[in-house]
Amino acid sequence: MLYSNPCEYAIRAMTELALRPDDGWIPVTVIAEEADLPSPYLGKILKDLVRARLLQSTRGPGGGYRLARPASEISLFDVKLTVDGPGDLERCAVGLDPCSDETPCPLHVDFVRVRATIHEYLTSTTLADVARGAITKEQLLSDA
Amino acid sequence: MLYSNPCEYAIRAMTELALRPDDGWIPVTVIAEEADLPSPYLGKILKDLVRARLLQSTRGPGGGYRLARPASEISLFDVKLTVDGPGDLERCAVGLDPCSDETPCPLHVDFVRVRATIHEYLTSTTLADVARGAITKEQLLSDA
DNA sequence: CGCGAAGAAGATAGATTAGTCTAAATTAAG
DNA sequence: CTTAATTTAGACTAATCTATCTTCTTCGCG
Numbered sequence: 007m008l009y010s011n012p013c014e015y016a017i018r019a020m021t022e023l024a025l026r027p028d029d030g031w032i033p034v035t036v037i038a039e040e041a042d043l044p045s046p047y048l049g050k051i052l053k054d055l056v057r058a059r060l061l062q063s064t065r066g067p068g069g070g071y072r073l074a075r076p077a078s079e080i081s082l083f084d085v086k087l088t089v090d091g092p093g094d095l096e097r098c099a100v101g102l103d104p105c106s107d108e109t110p111c112p113l114h115v116d117f118v119r120v121r122a123t124i125h126e127y128l129t130s131t132t133l134a135d136v137a138r139g140a141i142t143k144e145q146l147l148s149d150a
Numbered sequence: 151m152l153y154s155n156p157c158e159y160a161i162r163a164m165t166e167l168a169l170r171p172d173d174g175w176i177p178v179t180v181i182a183e184e185a186d187l188p189s190p191y192l193g194k195i196l197k198d199l200v201r202a203r204l205l206q207s208t209r210g211p212g213g214g215y216r217l218a219r220p221a222s223e224i225s226l227f228d229v230k231l232t233v234d235g236p237g238d239l240e241r242c243a244v245g246l247d248p249c250s251d252e253t254p255c256p257l258h259v260d261f262v263r264v265r266a267t268i269h270e271y272l273t274s275t276t277l278a279d280v281a282r283g284a285i286t287k288e289q290l291l292s293d294a
Numbered sequence: 295c296g297c298g299a300a301g302a303a304g305a306t307a308g309a310t311t312a313g314t315c316t317a318a319a320t321t322a323a324g
Numbered sequence: 325c326t327t328a329a330t331t332t333a334g335a336c337t338a339a340t341c342t343a344t345c346t347t348c349t350t351c352g353c354g
């Protein structure tokens with residue numbers, strides 16, 4: 007509900023990278039397989055993340071992708087901002103333009119509270135948190 | 151960010167209806183013009199809202215649409231549920247299936263809090279609130 | 295240097311969504 | 325009973341999004 011399709015893919019792919027911090031460069035094909043995503047499409051998304059300096063990449067044999075910073079320093083907000091752009095988070099609740107704090111849309115007042123909650127969640131949650139959750143989940147599933 | 155395109159249209163159209171509670175039946179063309187929406191497309195959406203019993207309609211001369219209940223008794227949640235379906239609000243934060251309270255996705259714990267905030271907002275906000283906000287906004291704009 | 299393994303980039307195809315158009319059904323009014 | 329206004333339903337078109345394919349560039353290694 008919060009993320010577009012490619013943004014969700016980006017988070018899942020980056021979580022894979024966060025889970026192997028010292029494996030060097032990981033090729034798209036490997037990431038795609040682990041995260042169960044279509045690899046050529048994922049490649050495009052990762053390319054954008056490289057351009058936004060959230061990932062690094064290198065070509066040639068042994069090449070691939072890796073996080074540009076420690077996972078604990080990349081927030082979901084960083085990812086969403088890169089993939090979905092800034093507009094998505096700033097839109098008014100009902101889509102009546104123009105909408106700002108000065109000329110608020112109907113519901114602006116209540117909606118800013120919701121938006122603040124979302125924003126706080128996105129900025130305070132890092133890929134390290136997601137990776138930690140992924141490990142927990144795997145354990146739960148293997149126990150079952 | 152919370153609503154699909156057609157859902158946003160639905161809210162805007164229904165807000166128009168909420169603003170004229172005693173005008174009887176309002177044709178799509180009028181609603182579409184007021185809300186600045188494509189009228190044939192809006193017609194489809196309104197039809198679905200009729201089927202979901204959020205609107206009533208009648209054909210023929212003098213026909214059109216009206217709210218099936220007072221605006222204060224129709225929540226944004228009602229509208230979103232009808233137009234976007236139930237799945238949208240239940241999805242996991244990262245899209246890793248399976249995801250439930252028993253086998254939570256990474257972030258499930260933090261995310262349910264965000265989701266609860268959104269849910270609370272949608273259920274507690276009615277079309278009457280939106281209409282009230284729309285009036286306020288219009289005044290602000292005309293003053294400027 | 296030359297070969298092969300990768301990412302980068304762009305063209306293309308398929309699927310989904312947004313939007314239009316036409317015809318049919320219904321209703322009110324004369 | 326006829327006509328005009330209106331919703332309803334469905335076919336159709338256009339645009340966007342998802343995904344694939346192909347080609348090119350870069351890089352490591354022998």
